[in-house]
Amino acid sequence: MRWSWCRRRRASRPPRRCCSALTAASAARSVRPLRAFLVEREGLIAFLLALVYLVTFGTLSVLRHESYHSSGFDLGLFDQVLWNTVHGRPFESTMSEALPVPHSLLGDHFSIALLVLAPFYYGFPHPETLLVGQSVALTLGAWPVFLLARLKLAPGFALVWVIVYFLFLPLTYINLDDFHEVSLAVAPLGFALYYLETRRTWPFLVCLLFTFLIKEEMPLVAVGFGAYVLLGKRDWKLGSGVIAAGLLSFFALISQVIPYFAEGRSYPYIAERYGAVGGSAAGILRTFVTDPARIIASVFQPKKILFLFGIFGPVAGLSWVSGWAALVLLPTLGYLLLSSYEPQFSFTSQYSAPLVPLVIGTAILALARAPIRFQPALATVMVVSSLAFSWAFGYMPYSRKFDAGQFRTDTRYAAFVPKLSVIAPDARVSAETGLTSHLSERRYVYDYQFEGVQDAEWVVLDYEESAFSLERFDRQVAAVEAMGYVGVAQGYGLALLRKS
Known part of the structure; x- marks a missing residue:
């Protein structure tokens, strides 16, 4: 009697393979609306x-x-x-x-x-x-x-x-x-x-x-x-x-x-x-x-x-x-x-x-x-x-x-950059690295790294071009000063010089 009850109970359960198929079908039905949504609105x-x-x-x-x-x-x-x-x-x-x-x-x-x-x-x-x-x-x-x-x-x-x-x-x-x-x-x-x-x-x-x-x-x-x-x-x-x-x-x-x-x-x-x-x-x-x-x-x-x-x-x-x-x-x-x-x-x-x-x-x-x-x-x-x-x-x-860090301003620029406002819009400028593209709306602008000072009235230097070496940067500033430029403003690894 007990055996027949177990058999009936076993018979009432769906087979495991059937369960898997039902689960897969259910999952497919749940995915299908999402896929249809994505396709319709792709x-x-x-x-x-x-x-x-x-x-x-x-x-x-x-x-x-x-x-x-x-x-x-x-x-x-x-x-x-x-x-x-x-x-x-x-x-x-x-x-x-x-x-x-x-x-x-x-x-x-x-x-x-x-x-x-x-x-x-x-x-x-x-x-x-x-x-x-x-x-x-x-x-x-x-x-x-x-x-x-x-x-x-x-x-x-x-x-x-x-x-x-x-x-x-x-x-x-x-x-x-x-x-x-x-x-x-x-x-x-x-x-x-x-x-x-x-x-x-x-x-x-x-x-x-x-x-x-x-x-x-x-x-x-x-x-x-x-x-x-x-x-x-x-x-x-x-x-x-x-x-x-x-x-x-x-x-x-x-x-x-x-x-x-x-x-x-x-x-x-x-x-x-x-x-x-x-x-x-x-x-x-x-x-x-x-x-x-x-x-x-x-x-x-x-x-x-x-x-x-x-x-x-x-x-x-x-x-x-x-x-x-x-x-x-x-x-x-x-x-x-x-x-x-x-x-x-x-x-x-x-x-x-x-x-x-x-x-x-x-x-x-x-x-x-x-x-x-x-x-x-x-x-x-x-x-x-x-x-x-x-x-x-x-x-x-x-x-x-x-x-x-490429999208954050280094604190050394924050104090120095306002000082660049003394440069007249039509002045000739030679500048380095990230500063050149901020001073390029003029007829005469030179990239110091590739073109040097030329006939610039203003020179803007950044020690980033000197591999962040303050010693090399100081020598660079001294070399520009030797060409007849005087320092107008300074920052950490930054210098603004004007033709004297």
Whole structure:
């Protein structure tokens, strides 16, 4: 009797496997509304993420400047260029190329696209305009990422890729390292890839051509797009046209346009930075053919391998399995990895800006090629990998390398900076480090580290440039005094001197 009761009781319970299935089904039902909510509102959520990024990093970039951690090269340089531009002297500088006479920035870099910022700078003529403008430009880079992911992947994935974009290693470094014109290329390159995938030829070409106005190496990036169009899209006419336009534009800029604005001075950077592999376009090609081992030795260096690890690690290397689309990466990687100038192969510098939309975009295309059943797992890997890399190597507020001190004003500046008000707005100034970008809204300003005193009426020194050595700083002050300057104000490791 007891046995039959136990059997009835046992029979009344659902089997364990059934319980597990019911639990899983219940969990799935509870997750399904959340997923539906995220999918239905992914555009709004992506916009809110972008807004949070913009407010956070726009604020941090301004705080970094206002706490005297920005520098003359390059924030002070671009601030002076924009200030001169809105005062009727387009692109004039006394800092670019460390050339301490009025000259055109266009003789150093072809960056006509800076005019996009001129109306905003006219309304608020201060470095903060450039910093906020750069933050807006980098935030807008998430837009084509969202559109491309929504085009190629199932609903919900676009939001994942927006997160991956904002976590991408170089992005915050670019955002928080002064201002650089190449940051303006991130969104147009992203849109170029999106329009190419939607086969909208004219918007694609407009986006690519706009990047030609940002910096002289951008036409080389277009060559990668042309190769993808040629081999991946099988559009021989468009692809060959883009390749030809990119190559012709690049060589015209470095051999004719920039030397014209430089009043005959040749474009210096290929000889300076690519001497080990040929020192000229023809020399590099010759080295490729006659001495490929030298090319391989130049590329496979420890720091360059670390650079590649930081660039492709966050997306688990997916970009390289995107088929012909991977061709868009090659020209940019080529001119970065062949260089001997270390900032060019560092994911903490502005030089990696063109890779941001290209690496993210090709990784999206690679995920779209994967079997649908594997895509959620791969997307999860992307987010986890991006979080891990941003913590270990990035510059997010939670990153292990993040230095909150970069956004706080050292007490030594608080007492000293008000004394700089004695400098007349039209006075010629030579200044050091974080002070240069606070004195750059004038026709004549020099960065003391690279240009010395020149004909400055005022000299502002900071012992940060002397590796925080008061002994070296005192010798520096004495050297300036020996040139006929007298001290007007002093602070801890700070000095203001005037021509006597």
